[in-house]
Amino acid sequence: xxxxxxxxxxxxxxxxxxxxxxxxxxxxxxxxxxxxxxxxxxxxxxxxxxxxxxxxxxxxxxxxxxxxxxxxxxxxxxxxxxxxxxxxxxxxxxxxxxxxxxxxxxxxxxxxxxxxxxxxxxxxxxxxxxxxxxxxxxxxxxxxxxxxxxxxxxxxxxxxxxxxxxxxxxxxxxxxxxxxx
Amino acid sequence: xxxxxxxxxxxxxxxxxxxxxxxxxxxxxxxxxxxxxxxxxxxxxxxxxxxxxxxxxxxxxxxxxxxxxxxxxxxxxxxxxxxxxxxxxxxxxxxxxxxxxxxxxxxxxxxxxxxxxxxxxxxxxxxxxxxxxxxxxxxxxxxxxxxxxxxxxxxxxxxxxxxxxxxxxxxxxxxxxxxxxxxxxxxxxxxxxxxxxxxxxxxxxxxxxxxxxxxxxxxxxxxxxxxxxxxxxxxxxxxxxxxxxxxxxxxxxxxxxx
Numbered sequence: 001x002x003x004x005x006x007x008x009x010x011x012x013x014x015x016x017x018x019x020x021x022x023x024x025x026x027x028x029x030x031x032x033x034x035x036x037x038x039x040x041x042x043x044x045x046x047x048x049x050x051x052x053x054x055x056x057x058x059x060x061x062x063x064x065x066x067x068x069x070x071x072x073x074x075x076x077x078x079x080x081x082x083x084x085x086x087x088x089x090x091x092x093x094x095x096x097x098x099x100x101x102x103x104x105x106x107x108x109x110x111x112x113x114x115x116x117x118x119x120x121x122x123x124x125x126x127x128x129x130x131x132x133x134x135x136x137x138x139x140x141x142x143x144x145x146x147x148x149x150x151x152x153x154x155x156x157x158x159x160x161x162x163x164x165x166x167x168x169x170x171x172x173x174x175x176x177x178x179x180x181x
Numbered sequence: 182x183x184x185x186x187x188x189x190x191x192x193x194x195x196x197x198x199x200x201x202x203x204x205x206x207x208x209x210x211x212x213x214x215x216x217x218x219x220x221x222x223x224x225x226x227x228x229x230x231x232x233x234x235x236x237x238x239x240x241x242x243x244x245x246x247x248x249x250x251x252x253x254x255x256x257x258x259x260x261x262x263x264x265x266x267x268x269x270x271x272x273x274x275x276x277x278x279x280x281x282x283x284x285x286x287x288x289x290x291x292x293x294x295x296x297x298x299x300x301x302x303x304x305x306x307x308x309x310x311x312x313x314x315x316x317x318x319x320x321x322x323x324x325x326x327x328x329x330x331x332x333x334x335x336x337x338x339x340x341x342x343x344x345x346x347x348x349x350x351x352x353x354x355x356x357x358x359x360x361x362x363x364x365x366x367x368x369x370x371x372x373x374x375x376x377x378x379x380x381x382x383x384x385x386x387x388x389x390x391x392x393x394x395x396x397x398x399x400x401x402x403x404x405x406x407x408x409x410x411x412x413x414x415x416x417x418x419x420x421x422x423x424x425x426x427x428x429x430x431x432x433x434x435x436x437x438x439x
Contacts, residue, residue, distance in 0.1 A: 020198065021198060021201070021372075022198055022199075022201040022202045022203060022304075023201060023303070023304050023305045023306070023368065023372065024305070025203070027212060028203035028212045028218075028220075028306070029306045030213070030214035031203060031212045031213065031214050031215075031216055031218055031220060032203065032220050032301075032304055032306040032307055033214075033306055033307075033310050034214045034215065035218070035220050035221045035224050036220075036224065036301070036306075036307050036310050036311075037310070038224075039224040039225070039227065039228055039285065040281060040282075040285060040314075042228050043227075043228055043231055043281045043284060043285055044277065044278070044281045046228070046231065046232055046235065046236060047231075047235065047277050047280055047281055047284070048277040050235075050236050051235035051236055051239065051253070052257065052276075052277055052280065054239050054242060055235070055239055055253060055254055055257045056257075057242070058239065058242050058243075058244075058246075058250075058254070059254065059257075059258075061242075061244060062244055065244060
């Protein structure tokens with residue numbers, strides 16, 4: 001039914017379709033060619049007046065922007081390299097300065113230390129000498145005291161053993177001789 | 182023809198060529214040169230699509246393009262590079278002309294793949310006008326640019342002298358065969374693919390009529406799908422081939438001495 005309806009509607013078209021290929025129906029050629037030419041002209045105008053110049057300008061702009069960006073990046077890279085170099089230099093300077101200060105300080109402290117040591121040594125030597133002197137004095141004092149005690153003790157013993165015959169002079173001489181060895 | 186097949190297959194309807202009929206859109210059967218037909222409609226749709234992609238798509242002139250703008254720029258770059266590579270810098274003057282041809286063909290081919298669409302590029306009348314346009318332009322341009330020197334295109338100086346006249350005849354024949362092959366290649370590819378899809382489509386409802394349809398229907402649906410995929414490829418390749426040949430012919434006109 002549907003086919004009958006379409007066939008009815010096609011009527012005239014069927015007659016031409018009987019040829020087989022609608023492509024070879026020359027009666028439609030002027031129509032197709034006319035509309036094709038119109039279409040091509042319209043497309044050409046749209047492209048050449050609006051679309052293509054616009055795209056071309058966008059592409060050129062983009063190219064320019066990219067080139068500029070690359071140049072700027074290149075410049076920044078150079079700057080960064082310079083900055084790095086300056087930083088390295090500053091770091092090296094700082095290191096040298098620091099080691100110099102350290103050496104100086106070490107030398108100063110060493111000098112101070114030596115001075116203090118010398119002073120301390122001198123003081124110690126002085127104290128030791130003083131002490132030595134006092135020890136000598138004490139020792140001398142002790143030897144005198146021993147001699148006196150020995151003399152006294154000897155005179156007492158002599159007086160006790162031989163009363164009235166003690167000669168103080170002789171006793172002390174004997175003691176002194178004995179003490180000497 | 183149609184009625185014979187109609188009878189033989191018992192209910193199947195074979196009209197593979199009906200899709201190519203040129204019909205007036207608003208009634209009547211006469212197709213005069215000014216009649217608004219389905220040709221007008223589908224060509225207008227191609228124009229609308231091109232305008233949408235290339236005018237609306239690029240209207241923001243974005244430095245970082247949107248998707249549509251990217252596609253437009255890609256198409257621009259594709260054809261621009263092709264023209265530059267093949268014809269050289271002096272061929273770039275004709276870039277808008279070649280771009281027009283490419284876009285018209287590629288959009289007509291793809292619009293023709295929509296179901297129920299009319300494929301304007303499947304008609305020899307259309308492709309012949311395109312090819313003749315290229316042929317005449319190139320020939321006239323060749324003589325305008327090179328004068329009689331354009332004829333050296335047919336005089337193959339690389340060949341030995343005795344066979345040059347023979348080669349000249351062959352070159353001359355092949356030169357005049359250019360517009361024929363140029364136009365029939367495009368129309369033939371478009372027409373054949375669409376007709377084959379239509380034939381498979383006619384077999385598809387067989388399952389409703391006979392038992393063998395259980396086998397035939399899935400096969401024909403598979404075949405339609407496969408053909409459709411192939412046609413998508415062909416739609417682009419034929420537009421590409423038409424354009425690249427136009428560039429090659431243009432190169433011959435600009436530099437006939439190789």
